[in-house]
Structures are given as structure tokens and as C-alpha cells.
Amino acid sequence: MIGRISRTTAALVVFAVSVFPVYWMVLTAFKPTKDIQSATPTFLPLPITFEHFGTAIAAKGFFSFWRNSLLVAGGAVLLSLLVALLAAYAVARLQWKGRRGFILMVFVAQMTPWEALLIPIYVIARDTGMLDTLWMLTLVYFMITLPFTVVTLRGFLAAIPVDLEEAAQVDGCSRAQAFRRVVFPLLAPGLLATSLFGFITAWNEFAFANVLIIKDQDDRTLPVWLSSFNNTFGTDWGATMAASTLFMLPVLLIFIVLQGRVTTGIVGGAVKG
Amino acid sequence: MSRTAALLVLALTLSACGTSAGGGDEKQEITVWLMKDTATEEFVSEFESEFERDHANLDLKVQVQEWNGITQKVTSALASTDPPDVIEVGNTQVAQYVASKGVTDLSGRKGELRGDDWIPGLAEPGAVDGKQFGVPFYAANRVVIYRKDLFEAAGVAVPKTRDEWLAATAKLDQVPDQQGIYLPGQNWYTLSGFVWDEGGDLAAQDGGTWKGTLNTPEALAGMDFYKRLQALGDGPKDSDEAKPQQTDVVAGGKVAQFIAVPGAAKLVTKANPALEGKLGFFPIPGKTADQPGAVFTGGSDLIIPLASSRQDGAYEVVKALTGEKWQVELAKAMNYVPNRKSLAGAVGGDPGTAAMALGAANGHATPNSPNWAAVEARNPIKEFQTAVLTGADPKAAAAKADEVITQALNSGK
Amino acid sequence: MTLVAERPVRTPAPATPKRRRRPVLPYLLIAPTLLATAYLLLYPLVRNVIISLQEFGLPQLVRGDAKFVGLANYARVLSDPEFWAVVRRTLWFTAINVVLIMVLSTLVALLLVRLGRWLRLLVMGGLVLTWATPVIAATTVFQWLFQSRLGVVNWALVALGFEEYRDYTWFADGEATFGILVALIVWQSIPFAAMSLYAAMITIPQELYEAARMDGAGAWRVFSTITFPMLRAMFGLITCLEVIWVVKAFVQIWVISQGGPGQATTTLPVYAFQVAQSLQRYDLGAAVSMLMVVLLVLALLAYFRQLYRQEREA
Secondary structure, X not given: OHHHHHHHHHHHHHHHHHHHHHHHHHHHHHOOHHHXXXXXXXXXXXXXXXXXXXXXXXXXXXXXXXXXXXXXXXXXXXXXXHHHHHHHHHHHHOOOOOHHHHHHHXXXXXXXXXXXXXXXXXXXXHHOOOOOOHHHHHHHHHHHHHHHHHHXXXXXXXXXXXXXXXXHHHOXXXXXXXXXXXXXXXXXXXXXXXXXXXXXXXXXXXXXXXXHOOOOHHHOOHHHHHHOHHHHHXXXXXXXXXXXXXXXXXXXXXXXXXXXXXXXXXXXXXXXX | OHHHHHXXXXXXXXXXXXXXXXXXXXXXXXXXXXXXXOOOHHHHHHHHHHHHHHOOOEEEEEEEEOOOOHHHHHHHHHHOOOOOOEEEEEOOOHHXXXXXXXXXXXXXXXXOOOHHHEOHHHHHHHEEOXXXXXXXEEEEXXXXXXXXXXXXXXXXXXXXXXXXXXXXXHHHHHOOOOEOOEOOOOOHHHHHHHHHHOOOOOEEEEOOXXXXXXXXXXXXXXXXXXXXXXXXXXXXXXXXXXXXXHHHHHHHOOEOEEEEOOOHHHHHHHHOHHHOXXXXXXXXXXXXXXXXXXXXXXXXXXXXXXXXOOHHHHHHHHXXXXXXXXXXXXXXXXXXXXXXXXXHHHHOOXXXXXXXXXXXXXXXXXXXXXXXXXHXXXXXXXXXXXXXXXXXXXXXXXHHHHHHHHHHHHOOO | OOOOOOOOOOOOOOOOOOOOOOOHHHHHHHHHHHHHHHHHHHHHHHHHHHHHOEEOOHHXXXXXXXXXXXXXXXXXXXXXXXXXXXXXXXXXXXXXXXXXXXXXXXXXXXHHHHOOHHHHHHHHHHHHHHHHOOHHHHHHHHHHHOOOOOOHHHHHHXXXXXXXXXXXXXXXXXXXXXXXXXXXXXXXXXXXXXXXXXHHHOOOOHHHHHHHHHOOOOHHHHHHHXXXXXXXXXXXXXXXXXXHHHHHOOHHHHHHOOOOOOOOOOOHHHHHHHHXXXXXXXXXXXXXXXXXXXXXXXXXXXXXXXXXXXXXXX
């Protein structure tokens, strides 16, 4: 009995600690400025106001930043899913010389401290005329997410029994047909789950977006904009929190839909394939 | 499989190209970077439309930049192949950018731009090795902006000396819910003034080497005065005047005075129209009544990146912005000191500018080294201020800051 | 060793005689990954090495024609006491964070296993919420929580009777800022680690626990004799991932403190960025970042070796 009570208490504490900062963010976003600046904070958003969301949305360029972030993150994720799927298939289903070395390379690539490569990538982008383009950002984000995508997809692929594919091939399907008709439908949830991670990484990225987009300010992404939000809105914590909330929203939505599949994917993919 | 791939690639291509400019347009686009709070929105849009009317072949695009992280922004711009065409840079930072050899030498245009009439506080930092890279844009120095109504209510007169100033501020701070002065802990320009008042400086050159000089009796006396003044209000000890924006603080609360360039008064009344007509100005008081306090001569120059392929268009913008018409407009809109000596009278009637002109007589500059920008980038002075204000030993904190200053000023030699 | 019981992993059966061996196919399939890695990762890395061997400041960035200076930049960085202070701080920062993350995540995962359905969903919901919070948004929120004047943390501390926290300026104090950054990073990292551990824990057959309990083993013994050994690989993997994540943490530190006050929160990536971007010594910055890569690889060498061995067994 005591064990049960303490477990419940612990669960509630964990819940409170993980939720409180997010709650405080959303709460501040809905509070009238007068309440935000009062010496005694209130813990319920009453009365509620949408004023801060108005300020954030009305900020110059908000929608184009939002769209840029979506384009870049979405583009990077699609590209890396496509490329990674090919590689993951080779690793999970085929035996070939150099396979082990390739896997090791992917794992090492996953450890890259990307901020260290800001200057060389800036120089490369400049010399190829790719500065100030969302294309360049998309490519960089694609590469940042690629190793993880390969590892995770390989895990999902490995978890699909190979017999199914073989059976299809015995029935006269080519390897590609067998993959498309049998494996792909089974893999779809895994693809979705994997894409979530890539999306978050790309959606969050700040350093490259800050350095590679210089003159075309309309091409800036949300993190860069949000980091300058303090300056843009001064002491307006309400608007800052509203902007943060809006920034978080798409990720949260995707997350709620896909979350359960992700952890199993990581366990299956990273530990053993 | 391949069809899906093709579709994906196509989709990517389409989306990523969505923002690229369409060709075939005859107009040349000129991009100008101005700093935040350099000019009002009205000024910018008026300038844009009038400039485009006079230059039918040019399409002017003004972008406003934040001060935070600006060095990195400008350096990546200078190094890029398609930079903005005109950039406003702080007068203390011109030398650093010029050292990159990526800035256009405008010495040949000096006559046309009436360079002989420029005010030295902007022209000198804009020149390196006798060549003019930065074109003076505007200057300003800090004054005290005060609430006339609150001074009157407390029965305080405008102070003429530091001692009077402390006494008056203390009295104003006694009023419940009222701040005698809003002075953020890291307003290092203001501190510099106090240090110069005492006969000290931020750094000194001895032979070829620089040395930070905060750990001197003069500089420590300046910091001590700063600390006494700062305590007479609720300014955050760990932040500067931009975070939070001090004009917002003043607009939103009962603050009797703050230290800023006169133009800041307009930002206050814009945020809180009820304060219209209630703001007055006086020069930062000095140690004695016969001389105002020392101030940092701040301001900006305009530079043209060498990599810009639109040098002529860029020059047209510089010429217009630094010419008489727009200089007068800008000085009026923002209470600046115009870039030419002969225009000093153009805004004479304004009380803010008058107070600023009095203070300008005792104007100073930051140590004249191309590495000074590196000091500002890491700004040990701000950390020194916060350390002292939060109770650290001033001497130790100053020695620590000196070490950083010395190192930064002598690096890369 | 297979961790996910319901997902048997099998290596492909030997090729059926009907299928013609096509040794080209795997190489075609990995070609795009190889090409991308070569151009977008290897090439920049090589460029970075080159920069670190040159005199490369702002003029060279703008105009090119950088001179090679051999190992001078490395010599300069390695002889700078500040660099070593940063390395020590980075190790310290990483150790604190990773230990906290692993211990707390393990506890949360163990708790999740023992919770009833509804409470478990509640806690997991909270974790997901945390996980989904973008780094920049979370960083901004923490700045707001610890604000000196209106921040709710100071309010709560004062309300609890700690009067000295009225208007306490957290970000003016090196250790306080350090602590806030640790709190932020731990808070952001726990969901991933805890939920991965939980997902692994539920794959351990229930009978093992029952047997242990019948032998009278306490909670700690069950953990140390069953859970941990069974999940050793998983713990290793997550610890490594967290090490990488913490060492690389940059945005949080940069946005909150820019490495300050003083140098109190300057870790290696922040130091590399400061040197490169604020002082425009891209050469020194490149040297620092290459040294960081070397440190990271050294730290994870054991992990890579184990990984390589594991693959052979496959």
C-alpha cells in the first residue's frame, strides 16, 4: 500500500516537473500583460487573452518564417528518408563486402559536432553560390538527419520477417516488386516515426540558419527569428511565450500522433539489426 | 520506386525555389542594412519612396538589423559574394571591418560628399591609413532624460553637479513605487563617462602594447559613483539597456530618469503617449558645475562592401543618406547630431539636442584600436560592472576585466 | 542478443539458387548515402582541417589566399591555459549532466514499468510534451522562469521564505547560470532516455523477475542482477548518445549566457564559436573544433569498438 502511494506521488512529481515549464509558457502566452507583470503570479489563465498571439502573428514576416521552417525541415526529411531507405535496405537485407565498415561510418557520422563545421560549410556554400538559399539549408539538414535515419530505418526493416519477402519472390515477384508490395506497407509506420526525429532536428536547428541566410531576410527560419524575439518585443514576455507556443505546436502535433512507434524503433534499430 | 523518387525530387525543387527572384526585371535591387532604432519607420519609408522616385532604375530595400550578434552578421556579409550594398556600422567598429580588406575605399568621393565639413568624431574612425572607408552617418551622445512632472512633484531641480544629482535622485527614489533612476547594471557607455570624469580610461597604450586600465584608482572611483547611482532605482544588475528595452520600462512605470540618447524620448512617448510633453533633458552632470560629465561620442558610419556588384547604386544611397536633406530630416526625427559641422544649427531648437550639444563638448572615444571591437564582442566591462554591483571586490573584478581587455587588444599582432 | 522480443531479427537466408547474385546492387543502394556523406560531411571536415593549418582570419575569409602555418594554431591553442580550463569545464559539465540524466531516466523508466495504465499514460504524456518542446522555445522559457524580477522561480523561493532570492539575478552568477543550464539540458534529455529505457525494460520476460522475487531479492538486487545486465547494451548506447548530445550542446548555452558570465559556462563548442565568430580567428576556431572531435572520438572509442564487434556477430 505504501509502495503504491509513493509510486503515485513519484509519478505526479515527474509529471509536474516535466510539464511545468511548458505549462508556464502556454499560461504566460494567454495571460493579460497586467497579470504577467504583477508581483504575485497567477497560476490559471483567467481572464484569458489572445492579444499576445495577435502580436506574435502580426510580427513582420511571421508566416514566411513559419513556411520556410516547414519547407526546409520537410524537404530535408523527405530527402533523407529516400536516401536512407536505400542504404538501410542494403544493410538490413543484403550481405556484401564493406558492410561493417559502412555501418561504422554511419554511426561515426551520427556523432558529428555540426557547429564545428559552420565556417567550412559557409565557405563551400559561398563558393558554389548557395548562400542565402533555402536549398543549402535543406541539404545541410538532410545530412544532419541522414545517419540517424539510416540507423533507425535499418532497425525497422530488420524487424520485418524476411520470409514474407522471399515468399513473394518465390511467387514470381522481382526483388523491387516484393519490396514495394510486401515490405513497404509494413514499413510505413516506421518511416513516419523516423521522419519525426529528422523533422525535430531540422525544425530546431539554429546555428546554420543563422549563418547561411544573410541578405535574404525573408528566408530566415523560425528559430533564428525566435532567438531575436527578445529584441523584437522588448519586455513583452507574453508575446515571446506566444511565439514559442506557436513554434512548438507542429512538432507537438506530429509527436502525439507518432510517439509510440519511435521508441520501439530506436530500441530495435540502434541496439541490434 | 523511381517514379516516387522523381516526384519527391520534383516537389523539393519546387518548394526550395519558391522564393528565388524571377529574372527579366530591369530594376536593380539595392539592399541597405540599418541598425535597430537608427531611424523611425516613417523616415525609412519616406526615404525609400523618394529615393526610388529620383532613381528610377533602382529598387531600394532597407533591412533593419539587431545589435545583438551584429559582428558575425556583418563579417559573413562582407565575405559573401552577394552582400548587402550599404551597411551601417558603429563608429568604433569600422576599423575592424576595414582590416578585412572587404570594404570599398571611398577616398575619391570625399570631395563630392563634402568630407571637409564632416564632424571628426565620425570621420576619423571611418578612416584607416589615410583612406576613407566609412562615410559619417550620424552622431549622438547620452543625456539624462527625466520626467518633468515627477521632478516637480518631488520638489527637485535639475542638478548641475554629481553631488546634486545623487541627492536629487535619492529624494526621487523615496517616493513609493517610484524609481529615482533606471540604470541597468551593464550600461558601460555611461560608466566610461564616469571613468573619464575621474581622469581614467578603459585602456592605455604604452609603446606598442595595450593594457586594460580599469584597476586604477580613477576607474574604480568612476565605478563607485556608478554603483551609488545605480542603487537609486530598480535597474537589473546583470543586463544592459537593450534587455529589457529601457524605453519600454520607462514608458510602463514610474521612472524619474534614465540615461540615453535624446531620440529615446520619442520611443518612450510612442510606447506611452500619456507621457507626451512630460519628458525633459539635461546633460549628464560633471564633478563641478562648470563642466558637464564626459560622454562617449557614439554614432555610425556607412560602408559599402567591396563584393557588392552594384557599387554605383550603393554610392547613390550613401550620397543621399549623408547629404544635407536627409541628414536634417534624420537629425530632426531622431535628435541626432548631423554628420556635417555646418548642419549643427539645423536642429538647434530642440531641447534634447541642446542638452546633447552641451554634453558633446566633453566627448570621448573608445580606445583607438582595430581590436577594440573584439573587446566589445566579449565585453569584460559589462561583467566587471555586474560583479561589482552584486557585491564582488571591485579591485579583483577590475583586474580580471583588465586581463581580458589587454589580451583582446594585443591579439593578432 | 535480441532485445525486442516481439521483433525477431534474422539475417537473410542464403541466396536461393533461382536468384542470380548481383553484387552491384548493395553498392548502388548505398551510393547516394556515400556521396552525400562525402560531399556534405567529409569535404567540410577536410576543409576545416585545412583552415586549422592556415592563417585564416577575416581578411582570408573575404579575399582568400590563406598561408599555411603548419601546426602553429594547434600549438597556440594547446598552450593557452584558457583552452584547458574550457576542456576541464566541458568534461565536468558533461559528467554532471550525463550522470543526472542516466540516473533520473532509469528511475523514471523503472517507475513507468510499475505504474498502472492511467498514471503511466499521464507521465508519458508529460514526457512527450517535454520532448516535443523545441530547444529554442525551451531555452526561452527557462530564461523567463529564472528572470530576476518577474520570474516565477524567485517568487516561489521568496514565498517559501528564502527572502534572499527576492530579485535574485541568476544569470549574473557563474555557478547559478551553470546550474540552470544543467537543469535545462537534463530536463530536455530525460524523455528520450527514460522512454527508450522503458521500451527496453518491458521486453525483459516477466518470469525472470518473478523467479528473483521468489528468491527474496529486493528491488536493488533485482535491478543489479537482472534489469541492468539484460539491458547493458541499451544503457551503453543511451549513455553514449547523451554524452554526444551534452558535449555538443550549443544553442542553449549560447542563447542563455553566450558562455558567460565570465567564462563560467564556456564549453568547447561555445569556445570554438567565440574564437571564430567574435574574434574572427577562424583558424584557431577550426583547431579548437578539431580537437573537440578528437576528444569525442577518444571518449567513444570503446563504444565504436563494441559496435564493430557486434556487427561481426550479426
